[in-house]
Amino acid sequence: MTAPRLRMTGVRKSYGPTHALRGVDLELAAGEVHALVGENGAGKSTLMKVISGAETPDAGTMEFDGAAYQPAGPQAARRRGVAMIYQELAVCPHLSVEANVLLGLESASAGFLKKAADRERVRAALAELGHPEIDPAAPVETLSPAARQVVEIARALLTDVKLLVLDEPTSALTQDDARRLFELIARLKARGVTVVYISHFLEEIEAVADRFTVLRDGLSVGTGRVKDVTRSRLVEMMVGRSVDEQYPRVPHTPGDVVLDLSDLAGAPLPRSASLTLRRGEILGLAGLVGSGRTELLRAVYGLAPVRRGTVKVHTVTAATATPAERIRQGLGLLSEDRKEEGLTLTRSLADNVTLSRLGPLARLGFLSPARVRETAAAQLARLGVKHRDADQPAGELSGGNQQKVALARLLHQDADVFLLDEPTRGVDVASKADIYRLVGELAAAGKAVLVVSSYLPELFGVCDRIAVMARGVLGPARPVGDWSPEQVIAAATGGEMKQH
Amino acid sequence: MPDVSPKRLALPAGPWAGFAAVLLLFAALLGYEGGHGTFLSGGNLEVLLHEGTIPAVVALGMLLVLISGGIDLSVGAVVALVTVVTMRVYTAVLASSGSGPEASLTAVAAGVLAGGLCGVANGLLVTRLDLPPFVATLGMFGVARGLAVWLAERTTLAFPGGVTPDWVVTVGKTSFLNPGLLSLLILAALVAVLLHLTVFGRHLYAVGSNEATARLCGVDVRRTKLGVYALSGLLTGWAGVLMFAHSNSGNPTLGEQLELDVITAVVIGGASLGGGRGTVVGALLGVAILGLIKNGVSLFNVPVEMQYILIGVLLLANVALGRRRGR
Incomplete structure (x- = not known):
């Protein structure tokens, strides 16, 4: 078996007296969609910050494609192929789709933008994501939340993403947009991209994910194949006690x-x-x-x-x-x-x-x-x-x-x-x-x-x-x-x- | 409550440290240069207090505005306008009634009121037109300065017949018992009480600290802000009357850069431009620090450019340290 895309062992992170992560083990295979579930406060967002380089863990080890992984910051993580799409989308509303997708990745000669070449790259990325209808010249503020999300994912695609983290991606989407997002995720998966999918909606997880890991109170308390688990068992793992x-x-x-x-x-x-x-x-x-x-x-x-x-x-x-x-x-x-x-x-x-x-x-x-x-x-x-x-x-x-x-x-x-x-x-x-x-x-x-x-x-x-x-x-x-x-x-x- | 415990009243530590640093600096210079004993003399302390009175009164108003999360760039121009209004009213009333005391009282009231009206105008621009305080008061800065020049017919107004009323002479004279200085102490105490012991003060800190929370809790955010600008205007009006007495004139060019000096002082004193932070003790210390630097620089023959650099560095160091501690 080849090395996993990402392997985390015993990752810990505390903020002052609050122990956000108390020893998390997580293994993500290449080209899988992995659901990360847990209640609010279980440590999901902290874990994602650690993966995307926004936070440095206090203890534990991480390996990415078989090599040690200790990103110094989100930029360093990005260079390794790790991209994160947050719930609050990080787009510049006044700039065009193109400018947003290319932000920080502009090709230039002698400091001048190579606009024609760049526009082609953006068009190609949007087409590959199944959204050729998005106009690269349109200001992002005129787009729907779903299209804005696609813009962000396109940005990740341009950096040759290997691991994409989606945090509650459907929270602002209509049912129809959510379905198109699932199609998009399938395309990414076919490309060999590993997708970490964070959601409260268990039905979404059943629809989109291959495997799951449950976090509770900063610990990974269960992992397995989505096919093999019932919803009530998932809820029990998340809550850690019976509903009564x-x-x-x-x-x-x-x-x-x-x-x-x-x-x-x-x-x-x-x-x-x-x-x-x-x-x-x-x-x-x-x-x-x-x-x-x-x-x-x-x-x-x-x-x-x-x-x-x-x-x-x-x-x-x-x-x-x-x-x-x-x-x-x-x-x-x-x-x-x-x-x-x-x-x-x-x-x-x-x-x-x-x-x-x-x-x-x-x-x-x-x-x-x-x-x-x-x-x-x-x-x-x-x-x-x-x-x-x-x-x-x-x-x-x-x-x-x-x-x-x-x-x-x-x-x-x-x-x-x-x-x-x-x-x-x-x-x-x-x-x-x-x-x-x-x-x-x-x-x-x-x-x-x-x-x-x-x-x-x-x-x-x-x-x-x-x-x-x-x-x-x-x-x-x-x-x-x-x-x-x-x-x-x-x-x-x-x-x-x-x-x- | 946190804000009345002795610990908090003595706070913030930053301004005290700055104050001590400046004192030490000049004390070291004193030892090094010798001879300049005047720096520590009672006479020099009197001068310091006298020169600091006006910026300190303005700083009390600025403190309220900064705590609310706003800023007031118009105070310098308003002070100038107030001196002109006061002199105009004094001259007119004296000419019609012939009574000096009546003219003085009317003029002082008109001066304070003029400041108050400018403050209310600022407050209405901020709360009714939803202008950012920076823009609203920058506009008022221009309008007030222009009005002052127009009312003064582009000159400096002197007392009619060159006869200065007695109270103006008294207020203008450097003394530990100066009425202006005493008024500052009373006003400072009143503002401190307002901030820490009243419902209005609690609402003010809440609005500056988190406006959405204040609204959620039923605080009338508009009224609170309007009150803040009106109070700041009244205090600035009183500072204008003191300026009128100190300068013995109605002069539309007075108070230039006063707003920047005062904002610097209040921020050195621990207030935050983001709102929700600041104390009277801190603001007064800030004014004292600035006054000490200006005074010391001139007494010790330090090149005057050092004054600006020192103040700038002190401001940056203070705020940077404050942020570091806050995180």
């Missing part, structure tokens, strides 16, 4: 209606959403990324414009309101983007917990620092946030603890209606279970919870009812027992499934 332990149930019963949306439309999303939410109830919103679920929460909360429809909170009906007014009405929003919006990472935990409701901690506009600190400390303790003291900057905590800080803020706010947008994104498995338990306790205490999640097992494990958003239109909410995962996926992808 992961989703602790706290008994709760629905009460009065606290949130009533009627034909709510934003600009441009959602197109139409109606729902009622009761005290003591957990309602899940399923749907594809970009279907308008986040926009719905933001429109209700006053962070995004409302075009049409009504929002009734308790007895107050007002389609539009500022976030400050919504907070007073009892709404609380947990942002899906913890780093950019959910928390201010440079400020202290106490600041972060109390920021949305400083009123009771102040007299005539003057804050009582002692009360701010005590209040925050009590909430942090209640949620079991691992921290040094309330003065610690939020950025020093791990993802799971940061998320608990964001939740502590909603508790301090004394919210009645919790709008939770991807509450367990980037959160470790143990913290996830804590958050699920908290959600259950909130419902038991008579709070109403609306959860947006792209992770179906979570919605099924936590919610009382589920409604599905497809292309900006929210379907009816049905008890969780009336849904099967397949039905939710079918509803989320709308009519597109029927085309296959």
Whole structure:
């Protein structure tokens, strides 16, 4: 047998106290599509950074095509034939397709670009990827997300790529574009390129990958052929425990209606959403990324414009309101983007917990620092946030603890209606279970919870009812027992499934 | 809270280190050259404080703006405009009423108000037209300077009949008990309280640190920013009145490069152009460091070009060290 394309042994990487990788073994064969699966926080992104040269491992060895592999940086990795396509595409929007594909690879004589020759190279690469329709002269900002992705892959092709890493490549794609991407991957594979495919969608993995490796808590916990494994076995390996332990149930019963949306439309999303939410109830919103679920929460909360429809909170009906007014009405929003919006990472935990409701901690506009600190400390303790003291900057905590800080803020706010947008994104498995338990306790205490999640097992494990958003239109909410995962996926992808 | 603990008030360490470095530098020069005992004299300290008062008052406003994540390039021009407005109003009221005290009071109020209005205009440009603060205040810089020259009819305005009111003489005189200097101490304390003990201050740090989070938490980001520019304008207006007294005139050419000096000082004092960082103690130290360098350079006959290089290097070293520690 020939040497594997890439062999990693015992790779470790720590960031301060956080052990992102605790000894990962990974073997990738030439010309295979290898799925890398694991929950958020399992170490996938760190592992990819190590492979693509963006991070240097603390320990462990790597071999590439039989020779030692210790890239000094992404450029060095690129020269060895390793290319990475990140979820957030790295294209320059104002430049043309051609300029983007060639960036850093321009052929020149005496410093002048050889445009004609280069255009041919770009055209050839795009044709080889099965996308000859993309015009090399078009500015990238005019392209769809799918075409932008092709541009990035074309760039990799020009550097004679041997190992291509795709991180959640379908997250911004339509069903149809995803299918074309799978065809493209097949072409690359036929060329002998090894593709590492990272995805949360197990059905995609079944469709595209030959082998898989499961990461959990920084360890590789299983590897094998996709054909030989069931989905439930994969999930079990990812989660590391049975579903019952992961989703602790706290008994709760629905009460009065606290949130009533009627034909709510934003600009441009959602197109139409109606729902009622009761005290003591957990309602899940399923749907594809970009279907308008986040926009719905933001429109209700006053962070995004409302075009049409009504929002009734308790007895107050007002389609539009500022976030400050919504907070007073009892709404609380947990942002899906913890780093950019959910928390201010440079400020202290106490600041972060109390920021949305400083009123009771102040007299005539003057804050009582002692009360701010005590209040925050009590909430942090209640949620079991691992921290040094309330003065610690939020950025020093791990993802799971940061998320608990964001939740502590909603508790301090004394919210009645919790709008939770991807509450367990980037959160470790143990913290996830804590958050699920908290959600259950909130419902038991008579709070109403609306959860947006792209992770179906979570919605099924936590919610009382589920409604599905497809292309900006929210379907009816049905008890969780009336849904099967397949039905939710079918509803989320709308009519597109029927085309296959 | 972190920001009122003694540790934080004494922070940031950078400015203290810079302050000590500059003192040491001149102390070493003192030992080396001998003879220049004036540097350490009480008289020289008085001069330092006197010359530092105006930039320090402006720095308090700039500190608020920088914490909010903005910048204010108009302060120098606004100071000039305020001196001209103050003199114009003084002259007009004195001519119509004949009462010196009434003229003085009206003129001072008009001067501070003019500064406040410029600040509100800056704030509206930033919050209503969504202009980047750099652009909004660069525009105001031009407008204010132009207005000042126009109002002064391209000359320097002197007191009518050459009679200077007593309070102007007092404020213009170098002294430890100078009312302008005392006003600085009071204003500095007020700004420190505003920043660290009020809801407005907490909101201000949050807006500068992460605007999206502030919005999520129901903070009225626009109102906070508008308030910041208005306060900065009022402080700049007061600095303009002090400048009026120090220079004994309404002079549209005053305050040139004041904005750059003040931004340099506040940044040396630990504030970040990215927002969310900065303290009153740091800002005042920054002004003191700049003042010491200028004063020391002239006293020790160090070539004047050294002053610019020293300040530049200090700024770069301070920020570079701060970033290194922050990471």
